[in-house]
Amino acid sequence: MxxxxxxxxxxxxxxxxxxxxxxxxxxxxxxxxxxxxxxxxxxxxxxxxxxxxxxxxxxDGKMNDLISFFLSIVYPPLHLHSLSDGLLGGVAESEYHEIQSKLEKDGYYVLENRLSAQYCEKLEAKLSDLSYQIRGDKLKPEELARLYKYDRSNIIAPHYVLERNAVTSLSEVQELISDPVLIRIAQSYLRSQAIFTGLTLDWTPPLGGIKDDAAAQLYHWDMERIKWIRFFIYLTDVDHESGPHCFVKGTHLSGSIPRNLINRGYARISDEEVLNVFGATRILEFVGKKGTIVIEDSRGLHKGLGAISKERLLMAFELSNSTFGNNKRHTITKIHSPRFRDLIAAYPRLYSNFDFNEV
Structure with a gap:
């Protein structure tokens, strides 16, 4: 009723x-x-x-803030300072403070060219033989249920998403989710122990910049967990022609999205409405070379632009303060990274959203 x-x-x-x-x-x-x-x-x-x-x-998000406060008391951040440098190298304390400050105030931070081109190209080379799920507003249910290769000569969808467990089986991904810099940034922002709760890797092919709801190419906010932080990693060069990620600065804060918009729930919001409400200066379009990492609280309004004339390869990590929410888990059948194995043993809660079934 x-x-x-x-x-x-x-x-x-x-x-x-x-x-x-x-x-x-x-x-x-x-x-x-x-x-x-x-x-x-x-x-x-x-x-x-x-x-x-x-x-x-x-x-207006205040209950999430309250629950997160109690979680930070029960699960305070882990001490990872003894770990050696990972793929991102060392980070000065001053930069950690800068990252934390900007994330809290604006909801985002950009690490430019942080991963090497060699790393990005090595990972991309492994993807040609793998299978993807496709997403798109005009796709039929039977098409959504199948897996496809990413065939540049026969593009049939605006979004190709690598099968979830295939992402975590890649050695390069295991190395990155063991990186102490990413983990420390996440813990600092969450003010509690972090848990890897989502990993995706997807292609956006060039289709003239069409906007597709199913491919998350219209503005929206997320609410899959209580509190989280996402890392959007460009594995190819991204400019306006290749569908950059967009974010509305400051909309991650409680009460920052007007009541008439937030009451719509998960409904998409048009570019015109976002422009009228927030103004052009708060709408950000992130371009960058391969290896650039956009750190973002995607509780704020965000979207991916449709690719116009160049493709985009994007990997995304989500770290949360709890697994409460969307029941998305990953299964790992083989551990390739010694550091990853060591961290699993030392900090089991960090990877508690993974099921380990090594064969």
């Missing part, structure tokens, strides 16, 4: 606000139920994840 009433809220802002107010205590109970279930079984009931989304909307 409540769901039916909620569908009527667009006809009356007052009525919609009333329904959300009535539902808030119910959603809080669903969060408690979900947290208990998650503690016992390691999974989040879908109704509890949806309740998290609604509570985020109702409180």
């Amino acid at each position: 409540i769901d039916r009433l909620i569908r009527l809220k667009n006809g009356s802002p007052f009525f919609g606000a009333l329904i959300r107010t009535i539902r808030f205590p119910v959603d809080c109970l669903l969060l408690v139920y979900g947290a208990t279930y998650h503690k016992l079984f390691g999974l989040t009931p879908k109704i509890s994840h949806l309740a998290l989304v609604r509570v985020f909307i109702f409180t």
Whole structure:
């Protein structure tokens, strides 16, 4: 009955606000139920994840902030200072402070050309024989269910996503998710122990810059976890022609997205609306050479532009303060990196969203 009433809220802002107010205590109970279930079984009931989304909307993100505060007390950041430098090399303390400050204030930070071209090209070379899921607004269900090669001579979708477990089987990926710089940045921002909760690797082929909802090429905000930070890694050179990532500065902060927009939930938001509300100076388009890393709190408004005349290869990591939320796990069948193996043994919570089934 409540769901039916909620569908009527667009006809009356007052009525919609009333329904959300009535539902808030119910959603809080669903969060408690979900947290208990998650503690016992390691999974989040879908109704509890949806309740998290609604509570985020109702409180303008403040409930997420409160839960994150308690998680930071229960799971304070790990001490990783004894680790040797990883792929990103050393980082001065002053830069760590700069990264933290900008992430908190603006919601993003860019590490330019941080990974070597050799690393990016070596990883790209391994992808030609692998299989991908495709995404696109005009694709049929049977097409979405199949796996495809990324064939540049026969592009059939605006987005090719490497199968989830294939990403974590790559030795280069295992080396990167063992990098102490990325882990420390994530922990500092989350103010708690971090957990790798999502890894993706995908191609965006050049299709004249068309906008595709299923390929996340319209503005939106995420709410898959309680609090998280994402690392968008350019594995090819990215300029305006190859579909750069975009972000609206400062929209990660609680209360920063106007009520009329956030009340829409996961609905996409047009470029025109974003421009009218936030102004051109806050809309950022990240271009950079291969090896550039965009660090972002994707609770803020963001999207990927459609590629116009050049393709884009992007890898993305998500680190969160809890696995509560979307039940997306990774299975690893072979560990290639000695550092990765050592970190798994030393810091099991860091990789607790991975299932290890070595063969």
